[in-house]
Amino acid sequence: MSLQNNRIVVVDALRGFALAGIVLVHFVEQFLGGPIPQEETGVMLQGIPDYIIMGILQIFFIGKFFALFSILFGLSFYIQMESAATRGQPYMLRFLWRLIILLVIGLFHSLFYRGDILTVYVAVGLFLPLFYRLSNKWILSISCILLFGIGRFLIFGLHGSEGFFGLMEFEQDSEFSKAYFRILKEGTLLRVFHDNITNGLLMKIEYQFGIFNRGYLTFALFLVGMLLGRIQLFTRLKELQRKLKEYMWYSLGFGLVCLVLVAVLFSQASQPINFDSWYIMIALHTMDLMNLGLTGFIMIGFLLIYIGKRGHWLTILAPYGRMALTNYVCQSLIGTFIYYGWGLNLLAEVRNLYTFLFGFLIIAFQVIISKWWLTKFYYGPLEWLWRCLTWWKWMPFVRS
Numbered sequence: 001m002s003l004q005n006n007r008i009v010v011v012d013a014l015r016g017f018a019l020a021g022i023v024l025v026h027f028v029e030q031f032l033g034g035p036i037p038q039e040e041t042g043v044m045l046q047g048i049p050d051y052i053i054m055g056i057l058q059i060f061f062i063g064k065f066f067a068l069f070s071i072l073f074g075l076s077f078y079i080q081m082e083s084a085a086t087r088g089q090p091y092m093l094r095f096l097w098r099l100i101i102l103l104v105i106g107l108f109h110s111l112f113y114r115g116d117i118l119t120v121y122v123a124v125g126l127f128l129p130l131f132y133r134l135s136n137k138w139i140l141s142i143s144c145i146l147l148f149g150i151g152r153f154l155i156f157g158l159h160g161s162e163g164f165f166g167l168m169e170f171e172q173d174s175e176f177s178k179a180y181f182r183i184l185k186e187g188t189l190l191r192v193f194h195d196n197i198t199n200g201l202l203m204k205i206e207y208q209f210g211i212f213n214r215g216y217l218t219f220a221l222f223l224v225g226m227l228l229g230r231i232q233l234f235t236r237l238k239e240l241q242r243k244l245k246e247y248m249w250y251s252l253g254f255g256l257v258c259l260v261l262v263a264v265l266f267s268q269a270s271q272p273i274n275f276d277s278w279y280i281m282i283a284l285h286t287m288d289l290m291n292l293g294l295t296g297f298i299m300i301g302f303l304l305i306y307i308g309k310r311g312h313w314l315t316i317l318a319p320y321g322r323m324a325l326t327n328y329v330c331q332s333l334i335g336t337f338i339y340y341g342w343g344l345n346l347l348a349e350v351r352n353l354y355t356f357l358f359g360f361l362i363i364a365f366q367v368i369i370s371k372w373w374l375t376k377f378y379y380g381p382l383e384w385l386w387r388c389l390t391w392w393k394w395m396p397f398v399r400s
Contacts, residue, residue, distance in 0.1 A: 010234050010306055013314050015072050016321030017302055020363045021065030023331050026115070027359035028057055030347055031335045033114030033200070037178050040348040050352035059259065060298070063291035066117060068299055070218050073121055074225025075234075077128050082229070092129045098390045099125050105329070105382060111193045113332040114180075114200035120208050124219040131223060136230055143223040147292060149285040151216030155209070161275040163206045181347075189342040211275060217288060237307045248300035255293025262287045319370040320363075323380030327366045334362060375399070 030036070036044070045051060077095065084091030099122045106118030131139060183195050208215035233240065265283035266273075273280060305311045320327060337343035338358070350358075373380065378396055379387060388395050 009315055009318050010237070010303065011072065011075065012318040012321035013306065013316075014299070014302060014321065015069070015324050016317030016319075016367070017314070018065045018068040018072060019320065019324050019327060020317070021061050022069065022328070023363050023366075024356065024359040025057055025061050025065065026113075026331065026335055027362065028053065028352055028355045030339045030350075030355060031113055031115070031332065032181070032184065032347070033196075034180060034203070035177050036348065037181055040181060043349055044352050044355075046351045047353075053352045053356050060294060063288075064295045064298055067217070067221055067291060067295040069117070070121075070221035071225040071228065071295075071299070073125070074128070074222030075229045076225070077125070077222065078132075078226045078229030081132055092132075094390065095129060096126065098386070101386055101389045105325070105386070107197070109329050109332060110196055110200060110204075112196070112336045114196045114203070116204075116332075118328075119201075120204065120215060120218060123208070124215055125222065127219065128222055128226075131226070136227060139223050139227055143220040143227070146216050146220035146223075147288075149213060149281075149288065151209070152211050152213035152281060152285060155213075156211050156278070156281050159210075161211050163210055184339070185341050185345070185347050187341055192336075192340060192342060211281065212284070213288060234303075237303055241304065241307065244300050244304055248297055248304065251293050251296030251300065253293075255290050255297055258286050258290035258293055262290055316367060316371070319374045320367045322374060323366075323370045323383060325386065326380035326382040327370065329382060331362055331366065 030044075045054070080095065081091055084094070102118055103122040106116055106122060109118055110116040131142070134142075180195065180199070183191055187195070206212075208218070228234070237244070262283065265279075265286060269280060269283065302314070306314050339345075339347040341347070370380070377398055378384070384395060384397050
């Protein structure tokens, strides 16, 4: 197997691993796409196992696997650009057209699930071509500035915490959160669609580009993915094994220090949390740094296991990662049907212990189906459609 093929396999396996973490978070959060009202959490938190699962997700999953997914998006952009350059083909406009197609897929996904990330990837991915030709030093500097919270602090300094549309109601027991919960619990499918595509998109803009800083972090992680592609990390894993071990422990130490600081900062904050203070902005930023540190630990740990003597079993995630777009959208269709009122209506009716197991069952199902599918077809359904529309060509689909 060539070095190129090895690189592709490890990247696909890592993407599958990232998607698996996202699925677990979504199923335990019950696809709410926002805070659940306190009065509705009784069934979800019935015993110690439920609290342990929520604690594990908060520390090791929430914010980490989306960050990993974002790094891999930036890496994919770099690979596509380099591949086109090798063939002597211009790709900038083709990439922008590719994002427009992804936007359509993301908007469809957003109808079902407010927490869709594809539309955010399009919004910030539009700027990636502007950075492609910059030197590594410039890309590293810009990504560090973004990672250290310049977006959040500028927005808060200039605009405060009011939000762009007056919808800054992310508190657990706000009337806005309660109203959305009732729509998911009692509304028809069309009612859910309407709220997700109107209030949902406005709330997403608030959350991604307001004081919660997620959009700025996402773009910084895209740049990190580009840098990893430039230094050819995934083709040099054996060569860099010792350094990777060092960086893994540094990342873990940094993440744990930030975790302690987060606990201290929020324990001293007035309750309920008031976002209209520099103190809370610093606390939120410390949480972002904690997520980044633990993301680094998780990613490097995966890569080190992969190249270890017994790491070959992780390749089982490669087909799952190759079909990441299809699997991402499908897990939301399955999850929203299970939880929302237009489906089985299990929202806030199942404890965390069982929703965590739901997530594992969905992952196992999609891993098996993905492996079988790619023995019959060259691409996942959405991947094939995306590729055909990108190049305006009928791509081969069924394996002979």
